[in-house]
Amino acid sequence: MIAWIFMGMMSLASPAVVIGQMLMPFHFGLLLFIAPALLLALIAQMMVKSAYSSAGQIHAKLSGYAAARYILDRADLRSVDIEQTPGHLSDHYDPRSKVLRLSNEVYHGNTMAAVGIAAHEAGHAIQDAERYAPLVIRNLAVPAASFGSNAGMILLILGVIMNQPPLLLLGIVLFSCVVFFQVINLPVEFNASARAKVLLVDLGIVPAQEMGPVNRVLNAAALTYVAATLQAILTLLYYILRYAGSSRS
Numbered sequence: 001m002i003a004w005i006f007m008g009m010m011s012l013a014s015p016a017v018v019i020g021q022m023l024m025p026f027h028f029g030l031l032l033f034i035a036p037a038l039l040l041a042l043i044a045q046m047m048v049k050s051a052y053s054s055a056g057q058i059h060a061k062l063s064g065y066a067a068a069r070y071i072l073d074r075a076d077l078r079s080v081d082i083e084q085t086p087g088h089l090s091d092h093y094d095p096r097s098k099v100l101r102l103s104n105e106v107y108h109g110n111t112m113a114a115v116g117i118a119a120h121e122a123g124h125a126i127q128d129a130e131r132y133a134p135l136v137i138r139n140l141a142v143p144a145a146s147f148g149s150n151a152g153m154i155l156l157i158l159g160v161i162m163n164q165p166p167l168l169l170l171g172i173v174l175f176s177c178v179v180f181f182q183v184i185n186l187p188v189e190f191n192a193s194a195r196a197k198v199l200l201v202d203l204g205i206v207p208a209q210e211m212g213p214v215n216r217v218l219n220a221a222a223l224t225y226v227a228a229t230l231q232a233i234l235t236l237l238y239y240i241l242r243y244a245g246s247s248r249s
Contacts, residue, residue: 033238037231044227047220052089055113055213056105060206064106064114067205071122072100074203080125082107091117093124095139100125115205116214119196120221126195127188134187141181148177156239168243172236179236182229189225193218 031038062070065082072080085091085101093100100121106114127135152174159168196218200206206214 030235030238034231034234037227037234040230041224041227044220044223048089048217048224051213051216051220052113055116055217056109056111058112058210058213060110060112060115062115062205063108063110064102064118065108067115067200068100068102068118068122070203070205071119071199072125075122075126075129077125077129089117091121093121093128095124095128095135098125098128112206112210112213113217115200116196116217117221119200119205119214120192120218123192123195123199124188127192132188132191134184134191138181138184138188141177141184144177145181148174152176152178160239160242163246165243165246168239168246172239172243175232175236175239179229179232182225182232186225186229190222193222 060067068082072078072082080098080100082100082102084104084107087103088105090103091101091106102118102121106117108114124135152171155167155171156175157171159165159171197211197215200214201208201211
């Protein structure tokens with residue numbers, strides 16, 4: 001989310017120096033307004049890196065793949081495949097193809113970090129099988145959020161640059177889809193982590209007294225979702241205030 005905002009601004013500013021100069025105060029105002037979220041995101045990323053590095057050095061009796069496979073099988077989800085996917089911490093569950101994708105280090109890793117992340121993603125698969133309401137709503141919101149994150153941001157920026165309140169209002173409406181997605185994503189991610197913690201202990205994958213490193217990894221990851229949600233909310237609020245100001249002038 002942070003990278004997306006920066007890249008979006010840079011891509012719009014790059015065609016000409018004049019446009020870049022026009023956007024400078026706009027950039028500063030927005031970045032200053034969402035600074036608390038950016039700071040929280042930085043802290044969360046540092047916590048994830050630290051927790052993952054620490055838990056990645058503690059041996060677990062199963063690999064990430066084996067832990068996820070065991071959890072899925074016990075939930076009668078043998079039809080859910082597990083695949084390797086490139087990238088660092090690129091692990092995710094794809095509800096469309098019913099496939100759980102694990103990064104190479106999680107797939108093969110016999111560490112507390114690997115089993116914790118694998119169990120979290122398996123938790124998403126179980127949510128999907130149970131038709132967990134927030135997940136269903138989140139999946140339905142994906143197209144609107146994807147469109148709103150691109151078209152909405154462009155309209156917001158153009159609305160400010162061109163001093164066109166109608167464009168700004170339309171951008172606000174579209175970007176609201178992003179905020180809705182981020183908000184509904186929080187219970188989905190928190191629930192998946194809660195499921196993972198319970199399943200790892202109940203299925204004997206990780207003893208209860210050794211869950212500390214796993215908990216730190218999952219809790220740090222949860223903070224990144226909080227930071228992304230706060231950033232989306234503050235971004236939307238910034239433009240709402242800009243719209244209210246332009247409407248009064």
